[in-house]
Amino acid sequence: MDVDLLIIGQGIAGTFLSLEARRAGLSYIVLDDARPSSASRVASGLINPVTGKRVVTTWMAPELLAHARVAYADILGRSYIRETEMVSFFPGPDARVVFMERVAASPFLALPSDERDWSPFFNYSFGYGIIRPCALVDLSSLLDDVRADLRMRGLLLEAPFTHETLEPTGVRYGDIRARHLVFCDGMTGTSASWFGILPFSPSKGEALLLEIPDLPGEAVFKMGQNLVPLGGGRFWAGASYEWNYPDALPTAAFRTRTEKALREWLRVPFDVVDHVASIRPTTVEQKPFVGLHPVHPQIGILGGMGTKGCSLAPFFARQLVDHLTQGSPILGAADVGRYARMLSR
Ligand SMILES: Cc1cc2nc3c(=O)[nH]c(=O)nc-3n(C[C@H](O)[C@H](O)[C@H](O)COP(=O)(O)OP(=O)(O)OC[C@H]3O[C@@H](n4cnc5c(N)ncnc54)[C@H](O)[C@@H]3O)c2cc1C
Structure with missing residues (x-):
């Protein structure tokens, strides 16, 4: 052929x-x-135009997001993308200061009208900012x-x-x-x-798949890790970044650490239904x-x-x-x- x-x-x-x-x-x-x-x-399928502790716009974010919106919207007669936003809880006062300094200048950052509105679902002491638009791909x-x-x-x-x-x-x-x-x-x-x-500089990433029936799936939540809605009360929690690892398998240490962090953060019950790991093709x-x-x-x-x-x-x-x-x-x-x-x- x-x-x-x-x-x-x-x-x-x-x-x-x-x-x-x-x-x-x-x-x-x-x-x-x-x-x-x-x-x-x-992967969780998230396209997030802003990352890192300095909440900086990622490389080519506007162009890549604009291209992705069209590219995923009509494949084999259906769309595999939906727009969402990220509720980014501040882990401490410094993160709040950084966000406040950047919010006026960034087209991707916004502040909520009521910082307490997620308190029935999460424990958080320093408020939150909003990153939008983000997109979620049904990979x-x-x-x-x-x-x-x-x-x-x-x-x-x-x-x-x-x-x-x-x-x-x-x-x-x-x-x-x-x-x-x-x-x-x-x-x-x-x-x-x-x-x-x-x-190349390959990095290992792990994530947990969760059922959280009482948590609304309308946004991605972030506090150290991402909690990404997959639909039907299921969420993806992760991920880790490891540059030294013996294999690509899920580890007990990640699961213990992540479950503990989730118990401290979430005010609603959750069940772990799966634990996944892979190697990202990261480059220097x-x-x-x-x-x-x-x-x-x-x-x-x-x-x-x-x-x-x-x-x-x-x-x-x-x-x-x-x-x-x-x-x-x-x-x-x-x-x-x-x-x-x-x-x-
Ligand atoms: C935990 C985790 C979370 C992530 N979350 C996100 C996210 O939210 N958003 C995002 O944009 N990115 C995310 N990423 C990164 C993203 O997953 C990668 O950038 C992307 O999947 C790489 O795609 P790829 O097609 O290059 O490689 P892969 O997804 O690795 O695909 C390679 C394919 O090649 C096949 N293959 C390999 N070797 C052979 C062979 N010898 N013969 C035949 N077939 C072969 C494999 O079966 C596979 O199907 C995440 C990564 C990890 C690990």
């Missing part, structure tokens, strides 16, 4: 690359081995639905990728011949022989890796999505497909060509 694009991985990056390839009229095949704990399967339905559609159209190979099968010249993989192969395999190291030298510069290998331009990458796959993947999948079809440039800060010297060694 001859195709324009062989896509390795169907996390959020590979999913959007396949959607963009389809939009552009490219032929493609997706190869994915359906790991249940890939980062995209574990698990999106990945399932696109996968089912790919399977139905015979465009999905459900198998592990093996380097031994790949003949990179002219890209042959088994009986597939492709103009380009693009790795969208997250932090698994399968693309390592091509892109492993790039400055906190910017993604997008584009074609400088020495082997038939091989590409859409990776390094870090903590922001939900907003980066749709935007940069579009850029990569436009680059392949029209030769348009990829944004310099994300273009893997910025590491041409390193990749040419």
Whole structure:
């Protein structure tokens, strides 16, 4: 079989690359081995334009949010995105001061009319600020639905990728011949022989899935950790950030620590129904890796999505497909060509 694009991985990056390839009229095949704990399967699906203790606007937040609103709004005839806001409780007086200093200048920050209005549900002593708009993506339905559609159209190979099968010249993989192969395999190291030298800085994240029937699901709540509504009284609580870890498995220490924090914070009962963990494809510069290998331009990458796959993947999948079809440039800060010297060694 001859195709324009062989896509390795169907996390959020590979999913959007396949959607963009389809939009552009490219032929493609997706190869994915359906790991249940890939980062995209574990993520909460939040797009938050403001982060950190200094409540600063994240890189390209307005553009990425605007693109995501459209990109997720009509996929296979339905929307996978909804707008929400974050109720960000101040953990102490310093956080309150920082927020108050920034609120007038930031289009994403606001103050509530009554700071006590969440007190039936949460213990908090220093008030809260509002971050809006945020967006929530229904990642698990999106990945399932696109996968089912790919399977139905015979465009999905459900198998592990093996380097031994790949003949990179002219890209042959088994009986597939492709103009380009693009790795969208997250932090698994399968693309390592091509892109492993790039400055990745993988980080492990854990989260608990909760049932909190008495808590309204109209906002995302934050106090040290995020409490993200999933619908039907279910919430996602997390996440941790670990740069030194022996494996990608959930740990008892995270569960104990998080349950304790939740008991102190929440005034309504909750049950833990699941505990998940994965490795984020974080990068040292906190910017993604997008584009074609400088020495082997038939091989590409859409990776390094870090903590922001939900907003980066749709935007940069579009850029990569436009680059392949029209030769348009990829944004310099994300273009893997910025590491041409390193990749040419
Ligand atoms: C706890 C946690 C919470 C997060 N929360 C958010 C959030 O709220 N918002 C946000 O924007 N981001 C969040 N992230 C980050 C986000 O999950 C990642 O940026 C994103 O999922 C990366 O997507 P990806 O497609 O690049 O990789 P992945 O999701 O890892 O997908 C890779 C795919 O490739 C397949 N694959 C890998 N190796 C092979 C192989 N050898 N053969 C075949 N197939 C293979 C896997 O099965 C998988 O389907 C979170 C991450 C974690 C860990």
